[in-house]
Structure formats: C-alpha cells, structure tokens
Amino acid sequence: KSFSNSLCYLQCGNMFGNMLANPSGIPAFKFQSRHNSIDWRRFSAIDVERVARELDVTTLQENIASVTFCNLDSEKCPHCQQPIDPVLLKVLKMAQLTIEYLLHSQEYLSASLALQEEQVQACLEELTQTKQQLDKQAEELKGVKEESRRRKKMIATQQLLLQAGTNNYHKCQLCDKAFMNYSYLQAHVEPITHGSCKKQVEQMEDEIQKLKMKLKETHTLLETEREAETQQKIRQREEEGRRESERWKEEERTKFQKEVDGLRQLFLTEFKDIASKNSALEGVSEMESFYLTWVLPSSPEASGAAGPKPGGVQSGHPTG
Template sequence: MQSPTSTAQGLSGSLFGAYTLPTFKFQPRRESVDWRRISALDVDRVARELDVAALQENIAGVTFCNLDREVCGRCGQPVDPVLLKVLRLAQLSIEYLLHCQDCLSTSVAQLEARLQASLGQQERGQQELGRQADELKGVREESRRRRKMISALQQLLLQTGAHSYHTCHLCDKTFMNATFLRGHIQRRHAGMVEGGKQRKQEQPVEEVLEELRAKLKWTQGELEAQREAERQRQLQEAEIIRQRETEAKKEFDEWKEKERAKLYGEIDKLKKLFWDEFKSVANQNSTLEEVPNLKDFSEFFS
C-alpha cells in the first residue's frame, strides 16, 4: 500500500506536470456526528444506485466529525479504540482525496485556460497567415505587372534600335531624342558652344574652305576604299562560287565514270555467266547432232 506522500508525488508528477500542489494540512475535527441524518441514509441503496449526490451531501459531515467523545447508545461505553483508529484513517484518506480533487479541478481549469489561449493564438496565427498570403499574392501580381512592363520597354528599345539614340559630341552622354540633346547642350555646354561659334566666326573664309576641302577629300577616300573593299569581296565570292561549281562538276564526272565502269563490269559478268551456262549445256549434250558449234556461241557473246 502506498503512503500519502508517494501518492501526492505521483499525482504531482503525472497529472499536474508544471503545476505546483498547494500546501496540504489535515484539519482538526470539531463537528459532532449527525446520527439522525446518517440513520436516515440507506447505504445499500446509495451503493446500488450510485447516488453520488448523496455522497457529496454527507462527505463533509463524515470526514470532519469528531468521534473521540462518542459512546455507545445502548451500553454507554466509549467506541473501541481500534475501530476508532480505522474511522480516523478513513477520515484522513477522504480529506486527502478531497484535497486531490480540488487540485485536479484547479489543474483542469488552468489547462482549459491555456487551451483557450492556445486556440486564440492559433486563430490569430491563421489570420496572420491569411494576411501574409494576401500580401504575397499582391506582391506577385505587382511583380508580374512590372515584368510585363520591363518586357514591353525592352521590346520598344529593340524596335527603336541603336540608331535612334542621339549622342552628345561634346561628352559621352546619349539621349532618346534631339530635344533632350539640345536641352543638355544648352545646360551643360553653353559656353563651349558659344566659344566654338565665335571661333568659327573669327576663322577666315579661306581656312574654312580648306577645311571643307580636306573633309571632302577624306570622305572621297573613304568612299573609294569602301568601294574597293566591296569589289574585292564580290570578286572573292565569285571565285569561291566558281571553285565550288568546278569541284561539283568534277565530282559528278568522277561519279559518272565510276557508275559507267560499274555498269560495264556487271555486263561482263553477265556475259561470262551466260557463256559458262551455254558451255555447260553444250558439254552435257555433245552427243546430240542438233547442238550448234560452240564457236558460234562464242562469236555471239564476243
């Protein structure tokens, strides 16, 4: 039989977990026994019908009553000490079980509170997940829209081509149209443009003409060089085409000669085969007079 201390430790370890049992102390017995109430109670009926309500009504009176001064109603003698000891042990056991019942009720209430808190936290987590899912969906839609926009811009840039850009001749910057280029020159290179205009105005007419002649000559030289390069390229392409045609014709002639030689070889083989066959037939029928001379057949196949 386990002691109350080991029972309390078992309950504290297995049922209560992290919950701490309140301090337990047996209460003194000061109440008197209500003999009339106990006499009116049918114990057999309570056990047969499992009348827990009747037990709850009488459990406090039985547990906390004082039996030390009780005497027998018939003989007036005090209660047997051994029987009294058994009754007191039963009272202490019931009191301890009531204490355990209170602890269990408290633990159940605390666990229910924790369960409700966990359910609330789970619901808030699900709401947060739903909100984040909606945000993620919106971000994906925005990303898809921006990708389409970037793709459209790339297609537009590819369609416009590199020649549509306008490069500043005074720096390395490029612009989408001539308006932006003129604005850039007016903002960034206004002094250089005005100085260039003044220098051009100050130059003599002869120097300007000489410069134009030099530029024209250089341009003509570039055009001649490009024409010569184009002519050389065309000549090279024509030579390559002629060589390819010659090689193709040569290969065709070689193939034709091979096929002709192959055909003649097949014809010679057939002639030899027929000649051998006729020769064999002539040897087998040499006794017959109707067989023509083999020399005639040889002349026929020669």
C-alpha cells in the first residue's frame, strides 16, 4: 500500500512538473520570499477540529496566505521562549512550499480548464456546422434521388413508347411529353395558357426574340465587315493602280532614256563620220594646194604650159 501511495505521489509530481515546465500562458513558477510575521493570536482563536469537521473552506481561504507566506525563522515558543525545533521548522517550510506550489497548480489547472472549455466550445461550433452541412448534403442527396427516380420513370415510359411504335402515341408539339391517347393530349394542350407548356412557349418566344436580336447584331456586324472589306479592296485597287502607274512611268522613263542614249550614240557616230570625211577633204585640199603651189611651177611641163618660150618654141612641141 505504501508503494502504491509513493507511485501515485510520483505520478502527481510528474504532472505538476509538466505544469511547471509548460504553464500555458501563466507566468513561470517561482517560490516567493517570506517576510510576514505570523499572527499567533489569530491562529490561537481558530478551532482546527471544527474546521476539519465542518469543512470550513472559507476559514482556510482566509488564512492560507498567512500560513503560506509567513516567516518562521525568528519565531520562538511563546511559553519557553526557545527557538523552534529545526526539524519541525523544515516540516513547516516544506508545508509552505507545498501549499504555494499547490496554489500555482490550482491557477494552472483553472487556466487549462478555461482553455479546454474554449476548445470544446470551438469543437461544438464546428460540430454544429458539420451537422448543418450534412443536413444540407442529405437534402441535396434526397433531391438527387428524387430526380433520378423521376428520370428512370421517364426513361421507362419512353422505352415503352418506343416498343409500342411511333404511330401508337401522340407527342405534344410544345413540350417533350407524349400521350398514349389523343384525348389525353387534348386535355394537356387545352390549359396551355395556365400550364407548364405556357412557360415553355414563353421561353421559346424569349429565345426567338434573343435570336432575332443576335441575328440583327450579326447582320449589322456583317454589313460593317463587308463595308470595311469593300473599302479595303478599294484602297488595295488604288494602291495597285498607283504602283502600276509608277511602274509604267518608270518603264517609259527607262525606254525614253534608252532612245535618247541611242540617238546620242547615232549622232555621235554620224558626227565622227562627218568629222573624218571633213578631215579627208581638208587633206586632199591641202595636197592640191601644195601641188599647185610648189610642184607644178617648178616642172618643165608647167613652164611650157605657162606660155611660149623665147625662140618661138611652145611647150611640148619643137618649132618647125
């Protein structure tokens, strides 16, 4: 039994040691110094047996600070005025330290309890939200199941209609429903102004209006694009005409330049021929002048031809 008690005390000590190491927001534990003197008169008036018998916790709370933080080192026995027994003093100091540590443990446990309550409250709120989500998903699942059941029934009906043949049922022209009898179809079509088909007709009319608007917008867009394309083609044609005109002008300019160069070359050739002919004629004229001036007068034939010589002899013929 003593071994079990010791083991229990060791486990409690380990728990308190963990609280000391991890105070969870409470300041680190430290033993306080003791300077207060004990009030012997007040303690002599307390009936300890009554407190234990009646569980007078109020008296304990009122005197716990005085007991825990009083200084007993200088206290003496009021009867014999002798110092307190050192062993008894150690026991009292250990009791004070134990009470102080238990007060710290109480504060730690209170803070931990408050923290755990906050965590429990957060978990409860999260659990409530999870339940709400589960309920919502259950409702959605129920709706999906109903829709699946309805679609299965519709598929089964369509399969029966297909098996019966296309001429054995009457299909509504305003919705997707089909009827085995024409009277059922008439009964379905008659309240069209107040039934579900009216909504489909209105939806179809809205769709038609939307399609008309889209068609009008598309037509306008096409007209704009066509006009832009026409303008683009006109600009391209003008640009091509301008380039063609520039090319024709360049060709004509080149052709004219070639003709001018040919005429210049022809004129230059003719000029050279004329110059060479003039040079030849000038050379002949100079030779003729030289001949007439210098060669002909000095020759005998030239002298005879010039006139009769003295003695009656003419040029070229002896006198008779």
